[in-house]
Amino acid sequence: AAPAPRISVVGTGYLGATHAAAMAELGFEVVGVDVDPAKVEALSAGKVPFYEPGLPELLVRGVESGRLRFTTDLAEAAAFADVHFVCVGTPQQPGSNGADLRYVEAAFEGLAQHLTKDALLVGKSTVPVGTAALMAERVRSIVPADGPRVELAWNPEFLREGKAVQDTLAPDRVVVGGASPWGEELLRRVYAKPLATGTPFIATDLPTAELVKVSANAFLATKISFINAISQVCDKAGADVTVLADALGHDVRIGRQFLNAGLGFGGGCLPKDIRALMHRAGELDANWLVSLMQDVDEINMWQRQRVVDMAVEACGGSVLNRRVGVLGAAFKPDTDDVRDSPALNVAAALHLRGAQVVVFDPEAGETGKRSFPALGFGTSTEEAVQGADVVLVLTEWPEFRTADPVALRALTTGATVIDARNCLPAQAWRDAGWTYRGLGVAPVQG
Ligand code: UDX
Numbered sequence: 001a002a003p004a005p006r007i008s009v010v011g012t013g014y015l016g017a018t019h020a021a022a023m024a025e026l027g028f029e030v031v032g033v034d035v036d037p038a039k040v041e042a043l044s045a046g047k048v049p050f051y052e053p054g055l056p057e058l059l060v061r062g063v064e065s066g067r068l069r070f071t072t073d074l075a076e077a078a079a080f081a082d083v084h085f086v087c088v089g090t091p092q093q094p095g096s097n098g099a100d101l102r103y104v105e106a107a108f109e110g111l112a113q114h115l116t117k118d119a120l121l122v123g124k125s126t127v128p129v130g131t132a133a134l135m136a137e138r139v140r141s142i143v144p145a146d147g148p149r150v151e152l153a154w155n156p157e158f159l160r161e162g163k164a165v166q167d168t169l170a171p172d173r174v175v176v177g178g179a180s181p182w183g184e185e186l187l188r189r190v191y192a193k194p195l196a197t198g199t200p201f202i203a204t205d206l207p208t209a210e211l212v213k214v215s216a217n218a219f220l221a222t223k224i225s226f227i228n229a230i231s232q233v234c235d236k237a238g239a240d241v242t243v244l245a246d247a248l249g250h251d252v253r254i255g256r257q258f259l260n261a262g263l264g265f266g267g268g269c270l271p272k273d274i275r276a277l278m279h280r281a282g283e284l285d286a287n288w289l290v291s292l293m294q295d296v297d298e299i300n301m302w303q304r305q306r307v308v309d310m311a312v313e314a315c316g317g318s319v320l321n322r323r324v325g326v327l328g329a330a331f332k333p334d335t336d337d338v339r340d341s342p343a344l345n346v347a348a349a350l351h352l353r354g355a356q357v358v359v360f361d362p363e364a365g366e367t368g369k370r371s372f373p374a375l376g377f378g379t380s381t382e383e384a385v386q387g388a389d390v391v392l393v394l395t396e397w398p399e400f401r402t403a404d405p406v407a408l409r410a411l412t413t414g415a416t417v418i419d420a421r422n423c424l425p426a427q428a429w430r431d432a433g434w435t436y437r438g439l440g441v442a443p444v445q446g
Contacts, residue, residue, distance in 0.1 A: 004028055005186055008081035010107045012039055012070065014164060014268070014337075015124060015157055016087030017048060018055060020070075022168040024062030026193050032070040033077045040070045051336035051363045054165040078114035083186055086111075087124045087157070089268075090276070097275035099128050108135045108152075112142035118149040120183045124157045126213050126273055128280040132178060132206040153179035154206050155187065156213030161267065162334030169193075173200045177209020217273040218293060223258040224265050225299040231261035231440025232306075241440030242422050261440045262421040263346070263394055264303040266331035268339040271300070303439070304342050307392065307420045308349045310437055314390040314416040320354035325388035325412075327381060328395025328421075329361035329368035336363040338371050343394035346420070348372055360384035362397050382411060389414035396423035405432035 004027065009020040012034040020032040034040050042049045046060040062068030071077065077084065088103035104125050111121055121139060123132055136152040143150045154177040159167035174191050176184060184203055188195060195201055202212075231241040241261045249256025265271065278293040315322045324347075331341040338344055344359075351357045351374060358376040360383060361368060369377050378384045381400065385391050385408045393400050401423050409415060409432045416435040417424070429436045437443070 005082040005189060006080055007031075007190070008033060008077035008084045010034075010074070010077065010084060010086050010111065011088030011103065011125070012043055013087070013089055014050065014052065014161060015159065016085070017043060017059070018052065018159060018164040018168050019085055019087055019124065019157070020068060021055060021058040021062050022165065023190070024065065024068035025058050025169065026190075028067065028190070030062070030068045031077050031080050032068070033072065033074055034070065035072060037072055040072050043070045051334075052164050053162065053334060058165055074110045075114040078111055078119070079116060082118065083120045083122060083190060084111055085122050085124050085155075090125050090127055090272075092272040092275055097279040099126075099272070099276040099279075101127065101131060104131065104135065105138070108139055109142060112139040112150065115143060115148055115150055119151075120179075120186050121150065121152045122187070123152070123154045126156065126217070126269065126276075127210055128276055129207045129210045129214065129284075130280075132210055136178070136206070149182075151180055151183045153177060153183045153187065154209040156209055158213065158216060161337055162332065170197070171199060173202060175202045175204065175209050175212050177204050178206035179203065214273060214277050217270055218277050218289075218296075220258050221265055221270045221274045221300070222292070222296050224260075225296040227259045227261045228264055228303050228439075229299050234261075234440035234442070238442050239440075240442045242438075260422065262303070262396075262423075263307055263342040263439075264300040266340040266342045266345070267337060271297070271340045304345050304349070306439070307346050307394070307418060308353075310418050310420075311346075311350055311355075311390050311392060312353070314414070314418065314435075314437070315355075318353070319350055319389075322355050322389040322414075323387050324350050324355040324357045325384040325386070325391040326350075326357055326359040327361075327384055327391065327393045327400045328397060329359050329377075330364035330395050330397075333395055333397045334363075336361075336367045338364050338367045341368075341395075344368055344372055344375070346392065346394055347375055351375055358384045358386075358388075361395065362399055364395075381408070386411045388412050389416075391417045393417065393419045393421060393424060396421040400424070405429040405434055409433050 007023050007028045007030045009016045009032045012032045024030045046063045048055050086107045088107050090099040093100045132154045234241040245259040248254050274293045281289040326347045328343040358378045360378045419438045422438045426436045
């Protein structure tokens with residue numbers, strides 16, 4: 001049999017670091033490349049520079065086996081690998097909804113300049129549709145006609161933070177766009193393990209592959225904003241959105257996941273991806289999607305305002321000099337990621353209105369403090385709740401769900417809890433003497 005392809009991973013953020021470690025775990029020789037020497041140094045020492053369950057173990061195994069190493073030198077990766085995965089970020093452009101493609105361009109151009117042997121360049125980053133074809137064009141213009149065989153394919157990544165390792169080792173599907181039979185064969189070898197267990201392999205063209213990823217995120221965001229819009233109706237009509245979502249979820253065509261009403265979506269992907277899609281659809285004059293995504297985005301941002309308003313109301317009309325306890329800073333549990341975090345957005349809005357905010361998060365205290373140095377951060381649930389006029393649960397960490405409402409009640413005066421993720425056992429909190437408020441959950445009558 002032909003020797004196993006050697007792999008490079010360009011960009012070692014959440015996606016790249018996980019992908020590189022997973023490829024080494026599958027038995028491949030892997031080099032990870034990043035422009036940031038600090039990241040390379042940390043990863044080389046087996047340290048993951050962010051919180052991701054299971055990844056440190058995987059990384060250490062890879063590094064210790066000798067199959068996984070990291071470098072800042074793209075030329076080294078170009079000389080080493082047969083398959084190059086481009087995993088760099090595509091952040092939102094400042095002052096626009098469009099995606100900033102400079103890192104993607106730099107990765108493909110840099111690789112193309114250094115290649116001296118046959119290579120398959122595989123884009124994994126989430127990009128506006130049409131980007132892959134542009135990159136293929138650029139690569140073709142750089143690699144000399146009599147040079148090595150260099151091809152491009154697109155292989156979007158669907159991993160979730162907090163579940164990145166399992167999503168990478170056992171993906172729901174493998175989507176490959178634009179690969180020649182040679183490229184497809186290489187990728188089938190790279191993904192041989194998951195494919196052997198029946199993971200669907202979908203081979204398609206470049207634009208379809210790019211769009212699968214973007215539409216998956218757009219659909220998930222739409223589901224969340226849909227249930228949040230319904231939760232507003234529930235509030236007005238005295239209905240309970242959690243019971244409603246459970247009942248809807250039994251319809252397999254709908255499904256229960258991503259129907260949790262609450263503070264809405266944040267993080268490094270969903271918000272910027274729907275905005276980039278809105279922007280790109282506008283350029284393509286595909287206007288229904290523009291207005292649909294605008295509504296999804298607006299509903300999502302409105303949820304944050306809704307929670308701020310609830311906190312102000314709980315404090316009798318003003319939070320000026322009131323103590324607000326905030327439980328949660330990460331954009332969701334099981335991560336220390338605070339990019340576009342709804343929780344910190346709400347905490348900061350209350351701080352701006354003059355509240356004394358103390359935030360606690362089991363993992364995201366440090367990253368939170370770095371992004372919002374003006375906010376107070378505590379080191380325990382008790383510290384955040386102590387003396388609070390109102391307590392807000394903004395990220396549904398298990399330790400908040402299972403906190404003892406009786407013990408916490410003794411620490412406060414105001415005793416209103418706003419459960420912005422509908423994650424607490426409401427009755428237990430009421431029984432402990434709290435005024436409980438959720439989003440779209442009927443207040444108890446009488
Ligand atoms: C998402 C996609 O799920 C993943 O497939 C893609 O590769 C990257 O973007 P991630 O950003 O890690 O992953 O988070 P996800 O678990 O999707 O949650 C996104 C946000 O939606 C979180 O802020 C979460 O709190 C919120 N959410 C999720 C809800 O508000 N309600 C829900 O029912 C589900």
